[in-house]
Amino acid sequence: MDEIVVGIDVGTTKVCTLVGRVEEETIRILGVGLEPSEGIKKGVIVDLSAAAQAITRSVEKAEQTSGVEITGALVSLAGAHVSSINSRGVAGVSGEAIDEVDVERALDAARAVAIPHNREVIHVIQRGFTVDGQDGIQQPLGMHGYRLEVEAHIITAAQATVENLRQSVGAAGVDVLQFVLNSLASGDVVLNDTERQMGVAVCDIGGGTTDLALYVDGNVWHTMVLAVGGNHVTNDIAHGLRLPVSQAEEIKKQHGYALKSGVGAEEYFKVQPFGEDQPAQINRQDLANIIEARVGEIFGLVRQEIKRSGYDGLLPAGMVLTGGTSALPGIRQLASEALGMPVRTAQPENLAGLVDQLKGPAYATSVGLLQWAAAMTLSNALPGRDRSRRVKGESRMNPVKDWIKRLLP
Ligand SMILES: Nc1ncnc2c1ncn2[C@@H]1O[C@H](COP(=O)(O)OP(=O)(O)OP(=O)(O)O)[C@@H](O)[C@H]1O
Ligand SMILES: [Mg+2]
Known part of the structure; x- marks a missing residue:
């Protein structure tokens, strides 16, 4: 297997283009193009030409480091315009056993729910199946039955916003093969x-x-998708401590702490405010206080959202x-x-090749896009699969070897 895969994570602070080669145990990173974002706010393009230029620079860098010409890529999607619904679809089983066509027909029925004309379907994910009334079936292929029902999670996005992103990526000479929701790529x-x-x-x-x-x-x-993130924390610091945003960003990364109780009351650090001769002393607890307020608010929203979903009791792994x-x-x-649940932090692991720049949790989405691209390549290699209609319910591939196991019947 020697497949080249490409992902472009168009984030609010950075554009990260990765070129990878699918190997048996892992994905080898061949090229990295990391560039600061421009023209993007809260995950959404607000200046087409600025965004297109940042994306172009990132793509060119990845092309140079990998020696691969990039013509198509998976692209990340986020922003408050993204929304999702759960839906159900039913299909009669055409042959003796359930095959891929039956599953596709059930999914088509599920996606036929009323979706406004100004929204684009990004993902149709199969959550589970019911065959002849028997629910809880995860993989119905090959099973006998007459009536196949699918529970689907359908993710849609504002068509105009998606089109702007497609156009900006297109301006870099790259076709969007598929958009992937940020959280799914990271997951x-x-x-x-x-x-x-x-x-x-x-x-x-x-x-x-x-x-x-x-x-x-x-x-x-x-x-x-919630339209808040680290930039809000930085802006709060800039306001609270009366510093330029660039300096606030720097001290957040250098001295920041998410809990006020985690730093000593007597801890100070120095900053050099612009236009002042003397460095200023800042109490680290004051900084932590500002950060805790905003990050705590973000988790408050997350908690609310989990409660609203109704699945708050179903997350024992936290x-x-x-x-x-x-x-x-x-x-x-x-x-x-x-949140009242166990929490761990995570970043991409088990990569080969040019991985130095990809250390850290900021690159989970970028690496996730490559994993999706690799899974798509594998599933497209199967007979009877059509890329445009491919439904990725089985996208849990870590490590790569598992993908093949799961995708091949
Ligand atoms: N060591 C650190 N401590 C605190 N914050 C950090 C640190 N490193 C990065 N950040 C913050 O992480 C944020 C960038 O994260 P990331 O690269 O995941 O965002 P993005 O993908 O560009 O944006 P988005 O996904 O929201 O569109 C910035 O707000 C930055 O300040
Ligand atoms: Mg991101």
Whole structure:
């Protein structure tokens, strides 16, 4: 197997293009193009040409480091315009045993729910099946039965917003093969199979968005995008301590702590405010106080969202935190207290090749896109599969070897 896969994570703070080669045990990173984002706010493009330029620079960098010409890629999607619903579809089984066509027909019926004309369907994920009244079936292929029902989770996004993103990526000479919701790409990378089976939440806190996905019984049951993230924390620090935003960002990363109680009352550090001769002393607890207030608020929203989903009792494996903001020391404890569940932080692991730049939780989405691309390549290689209609209910591939096992009948 020697497949080249490409993912472009268009985030609020960075654009990260990765070129990888699918190997038996892992994905080898061949090229990395990391560039600061421009023209993107809260996960949404607000300036087409600025965004297109940032994406182009990132793509060119990845092309240079990998020596691969990039013509198509999987692209991440986030923003408050994304929404999701659960739906049910039914199909009569055409032959003796249930085959892929039957599953596709049931999924088509599920997606036929009223979706407004200005929204685009991004994912149709199979959550579980019922065959002749017997529910709880995870893989119906090959089973005997007359009536197949599917429970689907359907993720849609505002068509105009998606089109702007497609256009910006297109301006870099790249076709969007598929959009992948941030939290689903990240979830692929940071969750393990046991957690997914038990019930777990993945929460990717980036710069402009907080992306949440709940997995129950091995599948995605609920997704949500909140338009808050680390940039809000930085802005609060800038306001609270009267510093320029760039400096606030710096001290957040250098001295930040998510819990006020985690730093000593007498801890001080120095900053050099612009236009001043003397460095200023800042109390680290004051900084932690500002951070705790905002990050605590984000987890309050996350908690509300989990409660509203109705699946709050179904997450014994707790929450896995990722995204750049989860690098904040103390955030695990804050989250665990605010949510009342076990929390761990996670970042991409088990990669080969150019991995130095990809250390840290900010790269979970980028690496996740490569894993999706690899899974797509594998499933497209199967007879009877059509890329445009491919439904990715079985996207839990870690490590790569498992993908093949799961995708091949
Ligand atoms: N060590 C750190 N401590 C605190 N915050 C950090 C640290 N490292 C990165 N961050 C924050 O992480 C955020 C960027 O995260 P990430 O790269 O995941 O976002 P993004 O993917 O660009 O944005 P989004 O997914 O929200 O569109 C920034 O707000 C940055 O300040
Ligand atoms: Mg992100």
